[in-house]
Structures are given as C-alpha cells and as structure tokens.
Amino acid sequence: MRILLVEDDRLLGDGVQAGLTGSGFTVDWVRDGDAALAALSAESFAAVLLDLGLPKRDGLSVLASLRSAGNPVPVLVLTARDQVADKIRGLDLGADDYVIKPFDLDELAARLRALVRRSQGRADASLRHGDVVLDPAGRTVKLKGEPVTLTGKEFDLLRMLLDAAGRVLTRRVLEEQLYAWGEAVESNALEVHIHHLRRKLGGELIRTVRGVGYLVDEAPR
Template sequence: MRLLLVEDDKLLGQSMVSSLGHHGYTVDWVEKGTIVTSALKTDDFTAVILDLTLPDIDGLKVLRDIRKNGFKLPVMILTARDDIRDRVQGLDGGADDYLGKPFALEELLARLRVLIRRQSGCAEEIIQVGQLSLSLSKHIVLYNDQPLKLTGHEFKILTSLMTNAGRVLSKEQLQQSLHGWGEGSSDNAIEVHIHNLRRKAPDVIIKNIRGVGYVLQK
C-alpha cells in the first residue's frame, strides 16, 4: 500500500514517513502542492494524505485539481485548519476524510484502514477472498483459518492483490506497492514473491495475464 504524503512540516513529514512505514505502508513525501497531480499521473498510489497549508498553493486547490484530473483514489485531509468551514469545503471538495492536527497515530491508521476497505468495496475490518482473510489492523493474513507466515514484501503484494481482487495489477503497480521514489528492485523480484505466495497458499489462484500483470481470482 503506497501513500502520497503532502506536508510541508519537515519534522512531521519525517515522523509520518517513519511511523507509517513501520506499519506496512510505502510512503512518498512531497512538500509542495503543485507537483501532486504530476506525481499521481506518474505513479500508482493507494491514497493521498494532504495538508491544506502549503507554501506554494492552497491545499483545497490541490484537492480540486486531483478530482478535476479524474483521480478517484481516497484523499485524507490532515491539517491544523480545523474550522467547520474548512471541514465542509474539504469534504464537499472531494476529500474522503478530514483529520485535524494534532492527531494520534492510532486514529490516523484506523482512518486509513477505513478508506482502504471502502476503496476495495469491503465495509468490514476483515477482507475475505476465498480461503484468505486479511486484517489490516492486526497486519496478519489467515489461510484456511491458519496464520500465513509472510515476509514484509509478500504481505504488501498480497494486500494489493486482495484489496483489488478480480482486477489485474501490472508488474509495475505491484513494484510500486513495495518501493517508493529512489528505491530500486530487481527485475524479477515480483515473480519471486508471487512464486513464494503460490507455494505458501497453493489453493489460492493468482493468475498471470501474459503481458498485462497478475490477478487474484475472487
């Protein structure tokens, strides 16, 4: 799960990258709003965390540009501007959630999980696909009701496949769920992780659509 963080406070930005990374997210961080839409056009993100008070452009304008360009991914506003008018403008402008600063990390994580579940069409905390059950809050996967031992990268790939079950994800999209900007990976890394997932959960069907990508069958 890859997040785009738009935050001009360096200390807060660094802290959020570290904290969210510790909880299984890949986070790319920008400090200016004018590069957000170009970043979304270039890379594949699960959600955006957007501050409203930015040095170059108002965050509400960034939000409008995101929606005007047709991006439907969840956007969470995270700002010290906690006036009711700002909340209404943010939510009416296309934001999916609004969290004021200061905030508790636990609440931010919980709200992100809600947005991701909603995006995958699942209202419950547990995402179920066949014999697989995924808990975003506990960071575990059950296979036939037994804990599935996965590496960090295997968990991220399986999470991407489960939250997009039935939808083909390209190799590049899966790579982007693992690595942020400036982080490299070998060309065959995805194939290796998919092979390991198939070996650990042999009854789960992860199809390779030649020349397109991978899909987890519902």
C-alpha cells in the first residue's frame, strides 16, 4: 500500500517512514507542499499523510488545492496538540482524519488502514473471498482455514486485488502501488508474483484481462 508522506521535519519523517515501511506500507516522502502536489498529480497513492506546518506552502493550502481539483485521495493530517482550530478547519476542508503529535506508530498504521479501507467503500477489516481470508492488520492469509505464507510483495498484490474485487486493476496501477520511486521494474516481475499467488491460492482466484490487467471477481461471501 503506497503512502505519500508530506513532512518537513527530517527526524520525524525518518521515523514515520521506517515505522510504516515496517508495517508493510510503501512510503514516498516529500518535504514541502509543492513537491506534494507535484507527486500527487503524477502518481497515485492509497493515502496522504500531511503535516500542517510546512515551509513554503502550508498543509491546509495543499489540502485545499487537492480538493478543489477534485482529488479524492484520503488525507490524514498530522498536527500539534495546540492546533485544534486548524484541525477542525482541516476536517472541513476535506481531510479524513488526523493524529496529534506525538503519536504512536501502531496507531498511525491502524488509522491508515481504516482510512484506506473506508476510502474504498468497504468497512470490513478482513478481506474475504470464498475460501481466502486476508487479514491486513496481521498480514496473514488463510486458505480454507489453513495459513498460507505469502511474501511481502505477494501479500500487497493480493490485498490490492481483493480490495478492488469486481474491478480490473491495470498493470500500471498495480506496479505504481507496489513500487516506490526509484525502484520501478522493467520486467515481468508482476507476472511472476501473480504466478506465485496462483500457485499458492489456486488458479481460479485471479483472472487475467488480456491487455489490461488482473482482477478478482466480485466477492462471494
């Protein structure tokens, strides 16, 4: 799950990036508002972590531009304890949640998961599809109740597909979400991961849409 972190503080940014990466997110980090807007117009992210106190262009203004351009990406605001007013303005400007600094990394991860989940119009925590159950929090997958070990990339890929059950995800979208900048693949790595998923979970689950991408059918409950 690819996240854009907008944070000017080097220390904090470093910690958040490391922590979230450890929780299975892919984190791209920019230091100011202009860079954030540039990144958001060029790439697609599952969510944005936005610090309000930024140099040059402040967080609220970034948020406002984003929303007035019609971009619906979920935004989680990072705010200091004494900025309650800003926080409320942020929510009304279209932020989806906020956390107060200092915050707990586990909590931040949980909130991000909730946010992304919500933004996709689904409110259930674990993703179910027939015999396959994926638990995003525990990073575990079961097939007919039996645990299946997936590697990191396999897990991310499966989660995206299940999240979007019923919709086709293009190669491009999958690759963008799977890889942060500077690690773009130019091979068939995606296909290889799909292949591994099929081997572990059966060939029925993931359908190929030739020339477009992959999808998992609408979930049978």
